[in-house]
Each structure stands twice: as C-alpha cells, then as structure tokens.
Amino acid sequence: MKTLYLCGVGNGEGIRLALTVNRANSRWQRIVLLDDDPTKHGTVRLGLEVAGPISMLEKVDAGGAEVVNLVTRTTEGRANVQRKIEQYGVPFTSLIHPGVDLFGTEVAADVTIYPNASIGAEASVGASSVVLIGAVVGHGARIGQGCVIAPNAVINARVTLADRSYVGSNASILPDLGIGTGATVGANSLVYADVPAGTTAMGVPAQIMGGRPAQPFPGAAGGDAEPLGAVSPSPGGASESNHADTEAIIVQALMQVLGIDKVDRDRNFFDLGCTSLKALALSQLLRGELGGKLQVVDVYRFPTLRTLATFLGGGEPGMQDSMRHTQQRADLRRQMRLRR
Numbered sequence: 001m002k003t004l005y006l007c008g009v010g011n012g013e014g015i016r017l018a019l020t021v022n023r024a025n026s027r028w029q030r031i032v033l034l035d036d037d038p039t040k041h042g043t044v045r046l047g048l049e050v051a052g053p054i055s056m057l058e059k060v061d062a063g064g065a066e067v068v069n070l071v072t073r074t075t076e077g078r079a080n081v082q083r084k085i086e087q088y089g090v091p092f093t094s095l096i097h098p099g100v101d102l103f104g105t106e107v108a109a110d111v112t113i114y115p116n117a118s119i120g121a122e123a124s125v126g127a128s129s130v131v132l133i134g135a136v137v138g139h140g141a142r143i144g145q146g147c148v149i150a151p152n153a154v155i156n157a158r159v160t161l162a163d164r165s166y167v168g169s170n171a172s173i174l175p176d177l178g179i180g181t182g183a184t185v186g187a188n189s190l191v192y193a194d195v196p197a198g199t200t201a202m203g204v205p206a207q208i209m210g211g212r213p214a215q216p217f218p219g220a221a222g223g224d225a226e227p228l229g230a231v232s233p234s235p236g237g238a239s240e241s242n243h244a245d246t247e248a249i250i251v252q253a254l255m256q257v258l259g260i261d262k263v264d265r266d267r268n269f270f271d272l273g274c275t276s277l278k279a280l281a282l283s284q285l286l287r288g289e290l291g292g293k294l295q296v297v298d299v300y301r302f303p304t305l306r307t308l309a310t311f312l313g314g315g316e317p318g319m320q321d322s323m324r325h326t327q328q329r330a331d332l333r334r335q336m337r338l339r340r
Contacts, residue, residue, distance in 0.1 A: 114133040
C-alpha cells in the first residue's frame with residue numbers, strides 16, 4: 001500500500017475527505033500532511049501531524065506515494081502549488097467522496113469531489129479541479145482544468161467553465177453559458193450572461209467587473225514600480241491636489257490591508273495579493289477615511305490606484321473597460337456557438 005501526501009492543509013474538510021475515502025477503500029497505508037506555513041508544522045489536524053513543508057516530497061519514493069493538492073482559496077494559488085508539487089514527480093491522485101454518483105460522467109484522474117456534491121449525466125470535470133461540499137454540476141456541463149466550485153454553487157446544464165475559473169459559494173450560473181479562463185463568479189451571484197476571461201461577475205443579477213489582465217502590468221518585475229507613499233501631487237490647480245490627496249489615502253489603505261510597500265498606479269490590486277476579504281476590508285477602511293458610499297464592488301470595478309482615485313473623485317474611469325468587456329462577451333458567445 002502507498003502513502004498519501006496532502007499538500008496545503010488549511011482546509012480541514014479535505015483532510016476529513018481523505019480519511020473517509022481511506023476508511024471506505026483502504027487505499028493508503030498512511031496519510032501525511034504537508035504545508036509551507038511553518039506555524040503549522042508539528043500541529044495535529046484530525047489526528048494527523050503536519051510533518052513539514054511541501055519540499056519534503058523531494059525525498060519521497062514516487063513509486064510508493066500519491067499526492068493531493070488541497071489548496072482551494074484561489075485558482076491562482078492552487079495552480080502555483082500544483083506546479084510546485086509537479087517538480088517532485090510524485091503522481092497526483094483523486095479524492096472523491098464514496099457517496100458521490102459518477103455514473104455517466106467523465107472525470108479526470110486528478111480531481112477532488114467533496115460530500116453531497118452532484119455531478120450530472122454527461123458532465124465532465126477536468127484535471128486538478130475541485131467540487132466542494134454540496135455543489136451541483138448540471139448535466140452536460142464542462143468543467144475545465146484547475147477550476148474551483150465552492151460549496152453549494154450551482155453550475156446548470158451545459159455550462160462551460162474554462163480553465164482556472166472560480167465559482168463562489170451559493171452562486172448560480174444559468175444554463176448554456178460560458179465562463180472564461182481565470183474568471184471569478186462571486187458568492188451568492190446569479191450569472192445570466194457569459195463571463196469574459198479574467199473578469200469577475202458579482203451580484204444579482206451579476207455585473208461584469210474588471211479583473212486580472214491577461215498580461216503582466218508594466219513594472220510587474222519591480223523595475224518600474226513606484227514606492228507606495230511616494231506618489232507626489234502634480235503641479236496645478238485644486239483638482240490635481242485633491243486627486244493626489246485621494247491617492248495618498250488609498251495608498252495608506254493599501255499598505256495597511258495588503259501589507260505591501262511598492263505599486264504602480266496601474267497595477268491591479270488583485271495581482272498585489274488582494275482577495276475578496278481584503279477587498280471588503282479595503283472598502284470599509286476607505287469609507288471611514290473618505291466618507292461617501294464606496295462599496296466592495298467598486299474595488300472590483302476600479303482595481304487600480306489610478307482608476308479608484310478617479311472614481312472617488314467623481315470621474316468615469318471605467319468606460320473603456322466596459323466597452324472592452326462587451327466585445328469580450330460577444331467573442332466568447334461566438335466561440336461557444338461554434339463549439340456546439
């Protein structure tokens with residue numbers, strides 16, 4: 001019998017899933033927990049000790065071991081851990097709760113499916129994807145590689161999720177729609193139209209907001225970045241001064257919430273480590289500093305220092321993005337029709 005290595009153990013449900021699968025099928029002689037957070041090393045989760053970092057796989061006999069990636073917070077973070085594990089040559093395996101009915105489905109050899117999930121007839125789930133507790137994948141749906149479907153989300157019939165897309169808890173995607181590569185559907189959202197690659201859909205009904213760009217921003221490697229706090233006011237009238245003051249307040253909020261010290265004015269917050277929880281904290285902090293009615297969705301709509309400052313100053317920074325997203329949606333619909 002082999003040893004199972006579970007990587008990224010912040011999710012206790014993943015550990016419980018592995019123990020449940022092993023009780024039902026006796027697949028592994030032992031289960032070992034690995035995590036790169038040193039504060040977890042030596043701690044015990046559900047009776048299993050966290051043995052050390054993921055790099056311990058380097059000394060593992062690949063012929064006598066299997067590995068599962070438990071990271072599900074973001075698809076980007078999951079992909080990063082997946083690449084790290086791959087370099088050690090230990091084969092990935094699936095974790096599928098024994099109560100999940102897979103008759104008439106197509107499921108890759110490296111997927112994780114939690115209890116009470118439902119996979120519809122003729123649906124497919126791609127490699128390294130995760131279907132969490134209570135989620136529904138409708139009949140004929142196509143789930144790409146590296147996707148995460150959060151608890152109780154509903155992917156209706158014939159929906160296509162492209163690679164690395166994320167669907168939040170309790171969200172619902174109506175039938176026959178397409179979710180683009182790297183797109184995010186926010187929790188509790190109702191999606192009624194295609195979602196372009198790299199964008200975020202939030203709300204009831206969902207609105208399309210800017211997301212991570214397909215290519216890195218200038219200065220992503222650090223060469224062109226300006227230090228936070230060094231954003232100087234432009235010479236000129238009161239409007240330039242007010243804009244600079246607003247930028248300075250946003251800068252301080254970013255430093256506090258994201259724990260960073262350098263950013264370009266046009267660098268996307270979500271490429272700097274912003275998450276849904278941090279976006280909420282940022283919006284609350286800025287409301288306290290600037291007053292007004294800034295909402296968390298505005299952080300998604302205007303996810304750079306320049307555009308958010310313009311928005312808070314009463315400008316309209318989002319018109320070009322809106323036109324671009326409209327074109328992306330039209331292109332995605334055409335692609336979906338061709339595939340059918």
